[in-house]
Amino acid sequence: MPIFTNPFQDRSVKQMDSASLKPPLPHEPIPPALSRVGRGASSDASRRPSVATVSSINSNPDTQHNHLNVPRRPSAWGRMSDYVVRRSSTPHITAPPLHEWDRWVAQTKRTSSDQLIDESRMSALTRKYGELCEVSGLGADSIILVSHKYQYCPPLDNYYALKVLRRAPDQSPSDHQKRVTAEFALASTLTHKHIVSTYELLPLGPSNNPDLSVISMEYCAGGDLHSIIAGSATHKLPVEQADCLFKQLLRGITYLHGKDVAHRALAPENLLLTNRGCLKIADFGQATCFRVPGEEPIVLSKGKCGISPPYISPEQYTDAEFDPRAVDVWAAAVIYVAMRTGRNLWQEANEGEAGFAEFIKERRDGKRNAVIDEISTDLSRDILYSMLSINSADRPAAAQVLSSPWVEAVDCCIPAATVE
Structure with a gap:
């Protein structure tokens, strides 16, 4: 196995806007810059990039954890055959961990009196997958939350990605349920090293307002x-x-x-x-x-x-x-x-x-x-x-x-x- 050079030395650098990408030399034709599009895209420059791009997480059970801290970026990347995740000396906090989640939920409401989240279901979700600690992906009809499950006995220290899907304004409740169920039914049958593992589909809203569902998945800390x-x-x-x-x-x-x-x-x-x-x-x-x-x-x-x-x-x-x-x-x-x-x-x-x-x-x-x-x-x-x-x-x-x-x-x- 050859020793690869450091592939992502600037991984800790915030994602640059496509316009700031280094252009070719003047005499070369300039191809389109690599732009972020699709479900993970956001037109708000203050928002963080798509699924699991924000940080890497140290899941070492010997490391002290603070549930109020968002996962930290690595200070450097090792060679590609041996990624070493390091924890920086101070938390990487630029905004309240769930700031975008609160805003996303508020934007989902059709009326101010809507109850989108059933508190008992949310409590059951956090008991099973841990406390929500950060938003790592944001799309038009879905948001990715990172949760951290840590317990002393039996020892457990895991991070999960929770994909919350909401019904689009032009979509009927039945069509929304079919879409969510179909995605989960297909993804949950796939078990392979190079496919993100999908664990469970759970309702998040009250029974009379099934506009929100959550799919629990493997969290990929590398971005x-x-x-x-x-x-x-x-x-x-x-x-x-x-x-x-x-x-x-x-x-x-x-x-x-x-x-x-x-x-x-x-x-x-x-x-x-x-x-x-x-x-x-x-x-x-x-x-x-x-x-x-x-x-x-x-x-x-x-x-x-x-x-x-x-x-x-x-x-x-x-x-x-x-x-x-x-x-x-x-x-x-x-x-x-x-x-x-x-x-x-x-x-x-x-x-x-x-x-x-x-x-x-x-x-x-x-x-x-x-x-x-x-x-x-x-x-x-x-x-x-x-x-x-x-x-x-x-x-x-x-x-x-x-x-x-x-x-x-x-x-x-x-x-x-x-x-x-």
Whole structure:
């Protein structure tokens, strides 16, 4: 196992706005900056970034804990194969821990007299998963809370992510319940090293107002991939770390497809890391089962599935049906380019967008893209181009990419033997 250089030295630096990312040299064309979009995005610059991006947590039972303190950022990152989480000397507190939670609940109320949270259910939740200590993700219809369960006997010291989902204004209560139940039913069946573990679905509101539900999940202290890219010293990852994370992503996708599940919304915001650098795929709100158990035909998708425009494949902008597995393969390639360059090649894969139109023209003329050529090798170049095939039928399966000479040769900080 080679010793990797420090991948995320500036992990403690607050996430920079996409406009502050270092631009290319003046003579180079300027591609779109790597912007935060999707469920974890927030238009309020004072709010913290998406799922589990805020801090890393020391879960050492020998360490004294203060339940009033929010989890702290690490002072530095060790090599990728041995993440060492350190606790800073003072708490990293910039706002009341649950300030955004209170505001989010207040904004959810249709009228001032609404009772959204059943106090007995909230008490049961905190008894089981610990006290709420911080908001780590904020979206239009969901919020991620971090809870800390600590007890002396029997000894327990765990952090959890609690995803609270609320009913959208234009959604009926029955549709909301179907959406929440479907997401939980799918995610809770997935057990893999590179998939966020999902534990339980619980109602949070009173029985006569089921607008709030909570899904308890594994907490990933390392943050999301978008914040890691944006917070790195060069706003991009070295090839060793990008390749390692790419290989882990492909392992997760291959597992999903083997279970007849397509994620359909892969983006850096939905890829989380543990404090030891294990990448995990999260947020299955757009996922679908593309094959009915016991039946052979593939259930094709139609229309736009993803929520992060730069990672949405071109066929989703058409009226044609497509294999949803190809959507994940396309997104994985775009994510790899984002890791290596810190930018997106286009704002969206639509011929009306200048960056994508230029990419299509290059490929139709038999030319190669300068950015892809710069970050690729003889082994990886053809794989990346095939994953970014405009025709979804021409893209390789995730398992084919994983078994390619390029990816097989990648030294990964998470050994394959630990992958289920």
